[in-house]
Amino acid sequence: MTEKAAQSSESDAGDRERHPLAMETLVSLCASRGFVYPASEIYGGIAGFWDYGPLGVELKNNLKARWWSRVVRERDDVVGIDSAIISHPRTWEASGHVEHFSDPMVDCRTCKRRFRADQIEGERCPEAPRQRAVVDCDLTEAREFNLMLRTELGASVDESTAAYLRPETCQPIFSGFKRVRESARQKVPFGIAQIGKAFRNEITPRNFTFRSREFEQAEMEFFCHPSEREQWFEHWRDERHRFHLELGVDPSLLRIRPHAEDELAHYARAADDIEFLFPFGWQEIEGIHDRGDWDLSRHTEYSGKELAITDEQSKERFTPMVIETSVGVDRTTLALLVAAHHEEEVGEGDKIETRTVMKLHPAIAPIKAAVLPLSKKLAEPAKAIQQDLRRHFNTFYDDAGNIGRRYRRQDEVGTPYCVTFDFESEGDGCVTIRDRDTMHQERIPTEGLARYLRDRLEEEL
Numbered sequence: 001m002t003e004k005a006a007q008s009s010e011s012d013a014g015d016r017e018r019h020p021l022a023m024e025t026l027v028s029l030c031a032s033r034g035f036v037y038p039a040s041e042i043y044g045g046i047a048g049f050w051d052y053g054p055l056g057v058e059l060k061n062n063l064k065a066r067w068w069s070r071v072v073r074e075r076d077d078v079v080g081i082d083s084a085i086i087s088h089p090r091t092w093e094a095s096g097h098v099e100h101f102s103d104p105m106v107d108c109r110t111c112k113r114r115f116r117a118d119q120i121e122g123e124r125c126p127e128a129p130r131q132r133a134v135v136d137c138d139l140t141e142a143r144e145f146n147l148m149l150r151t152e153l154g155a156s157v158d159e160s161t162a163a164y165l166r167p168e169t170c171q172p173i174f175s176g177f178k179r180v181r182e183s184a185r186q187k188v189p190f191g192i193a194q195i196g197k198a199f200r201n202e203i204t205p206r207n208f209t210f211r212s213r214e215f216e217q218a219e220m221e222f223f224c225h226p227s228e229r230e231q232w233f234e235h236w237r238d239e240r241h242r243f244h245l246e247l248g249v250d251p252s253l254l255r256i257r258p259h260a261e262d263e264l265a266h267y268a269r270a271a272d273d274i275e276f277l278f279p280f281g282w283q284e285i286e287g288i289h290d291r292g293d294w295d296l297s298r299h300t301e302y303s304g305k306e307l308a309i310t311d312e313q314s315k316e317r318f319t320p321m322v323i324e325t326s327v328g329v330d331r332t333t334l335a336l337l338v339a340a341h342h343e344e345e346v347g348e349g350d351k352i353e354t355r356t357v358m359k360l361h362p363a364i365a366p367i368k369a370a371v372l373p374l375s376k377k378l379a380e381p382a383k384a385i386q387q388d389l390r391r392h393f394n395t396f397y398d399d400a401g402n403i404g405r406r407y408r409r410q411d412e413v414g415t416p417y418c419v420t421f422d423f424e425s426e427g428d429g430c431v432t433i434r435d436r437d438t439m440h441q442e443r444i445p446t447e448g449l450a451r452y453l454r455d456r457l458e459e460e461l
């Protein structure tokens with residue numbers, strides 16, 4: 001990100017004030033409820049790495065499944081792949097990463113901390129007395145710092161070769177373009193998509209999972225004729241914007257920010273960021289890029305393998321243009337958690353209390369329904385109900401504590417429905433369904449419960 005963009009998105013204090021949620025509240029809820037917590041926590045953590053717990057993994061898997069369905073499965077013109085994380089080192093020379101994938105960094109001569117030169121404005125040094133402003137520290141000149149993580153391949157040090165953990169998932173899509181096009185019998189225009197891990201040696205990982213060193217991307221590269229690039233750019237930008245809106249994100253928390261001329265990569269014709277209003281300001285969660293024919297041309301040049309194609313009808317020979325959509329799975333997960341977090345006053349008179357509720361869209365909620373017997377004595381029939389429901393979607397069984405507390409625990413992790421089995425249930429064959437958002441309760445027959453819940457969940461998809 002350029003300095004200009006960093007300033008425009010990170011300094012919008014007015015918008016930040018609109019945000020009621022403090023990040024510490026969310027970070028602590030995520031750790032205590034098992035969404036996300038620091039990797040290697042018992043060793044004090046390792047900066048820029050995070051582990052997803054039992055609820056976090058369900059949430060992230062649901063998001064990835066939704067993306068895969070919208071971008072790949074529901075379309076005729078996009079196919080998926082799952083490539084190796086390590087590519088031939090020439091890949092990263094061709095892509096320009098060896099030469100250009102760097103951020104300017106400065107070191108503090110006193111505390112030896114390292115900062116991104118374009119992000120020190122307004123930053124405070126955590127080491128310095130009274131957290132002095134970083135700009136007032138004794139800083140070195142800015143130097144370029146390559147963000148790719150290196151590793152060695154091969155058993156002996158002498159013969160080992162340097163390789164890189166991929167900093168983005170798209171390059172194997174370009175190097176595999178010919179193979180995938182031919183094996184999938186696809187014709188331009190068409191796209192190739194993949195979801196996977198990416199690694200960047202970020203100088204200052206921060207803002208929880210927002211800027212991590214290991215993260216996941218979901219990327220789609222769409223190959224088209226040069227005359228159609230504008231039309232496909234707009235198509236994909238609108239599709240991707242709709243994707244986030246359909247997950248229930250309040251439209252006022254999303255915006256599309258076109259890149260200014262001086263922000264564009266030298267090969268790019270256009271780029272729009274989809275930004276989300278985090279508690280720390282407007283920030284990119286997804287980029288839509290018109291990459292031109294840069295990638296296929298460069299891989300042709302570096303591999304010596306021709307990647308241009310011939311149009312069957314017109315016999316025109318051309319290198320396809322690429323429209324890319326690149327979304328961070330972790331950043332989007334974080335945005336969805338921020339957007340879903342609500343604190344509400346409930347109750348009446350002197351019984352008013354605050355309930356924390358994660359209003360996660362049912363499609364991504366980690367648990368779809370919790371089964372709660374009113375008493376441990378009702379375990380057997382209640383477990384039979386859960387047994388039936390779990391064949392259809394993710395469920396949770398909880399018989400500990402009073403029912404109000406159990407409802408609150410499910411609210412906090414975003415479970416759309418609670419199914420309560422009480423002392424009348426065995427007699428009348430009915431259970432009580434409680435809706436997370438309205439807290440409305442209704443009594444419905446146990447027979448056909450799975451179908452009833454599935455219909456309600458699907459209604460909201």
Ligand code: ATP
Binds near residue numbers: 001284
């Ligand atoms: P930024 O300017 O914030 O570093 P970027 O412009 O370098 O991001 P891209 O290279 O376009 O990001 O990557 C596409 C997407 O991958 C981003 O929109 C973001 O969601 C995600 N992403 C990039 N870097 C990180 C990171 N360090 N941690 C988590 N997600 C990331």
